[in-house]
Amino acid sequence: MEVAPDTIRIMLTGNSDQETAVNAVNQGDVFRFITKPCDKETLIVTIQAGVTQHNLLVAERVLLNRTLKGVINVLSEVLALVNPDAMDNGTIMMEHMKSLAKVLKVPNSWIFEPMVQLSQLGCVIFPQETIKNIDSGVAISEEEK
Template structure:
């Protein structure tokens, strides 16, 4: 238990015996960041001026303000502080009552061996850290729910303007997840990839609809506008505060291993694995669906193309996973999408 470093965690010891507080400070100062307060009122003043404290340990019987009253105020004012009692045998029944009301984490009786006191405070610090981690996780979940709602709103925005692009992003997202699962990408990375894939063509909102839906061949100027869409999309999400590299995945989804992709012509290991997966899913959906300038080419053509381009343009493992999905699953049935 003592192999962890607890020295940065602030612990407040409260008692009306100055000698006992001095002893606690001397014996515990090499393990924790120990502060002491002579009585309840001094403890509240120290909490206000020097807090927050991770753990507060108090006696029960003290003049002016009892430990019971102090614990109640700490619970109200500093609910995240772990509250503990160190009391005499005569106060045992009272301490048990406090425990049963949920006001404290643990109680100890005087005299208390320094090892027992140390271990109890360590348990309190661990409880504090576990509670903080749980709260942070809950916050992250709320943020992620908000993020997913934001991304869905962007998808709907594109759908109103260009229904094909919105449908393409949704299908490509599902394909990307299937490929990621086959190459054993960690679950958290898969979730970030799924979110990025759902908006990977969001930059096309800056491309005139006439160009997006042009039935013939694009001229150089028109194609230059199309090629700018990863940069536009990445810029939209550049300031998005998220644990996943959504902006980077968006900007890289048309990059190729040999540097022939766009917009930056980066190569091989410079490209995120999530981007490599998305590029394969993106090209599969492009071949497997109708485009304004051509009809559906079908699974055989998608397989042929991936076999031809794997290792040069596309990551081999990602491309082969995409091929196996096309061979084994009827992914473009009405039930699949």
């Protein structure tokens, strides 16, 4: 499952006992369980159902990814409007993250991108003056703390 997580598993076996079927479905994430001898029509229908299931899983993942990316992009745009400095910091952090991932040879470093993009989102609620004071080492009031 780690190598090909979208694979739809269909088990064709000569062993027709119920325990084998239950274990295959529950432990092996088997989509369908068919027994031998299997007629041609049953095999075709089962394979077609597996292809349909695969297409549904892939479509769902694509939809979720697009939705997540869309939400992150909207939040980033809000951040850019409210606090451009924080947005710039996020851009710089993204460059550093990509460079570090490259040096460390981190596979799939793209999974960190949403985290970096959202890391500056908290700056939306802070007054820019307070953030500038903190960055420049100016003492801030108890209220600001």
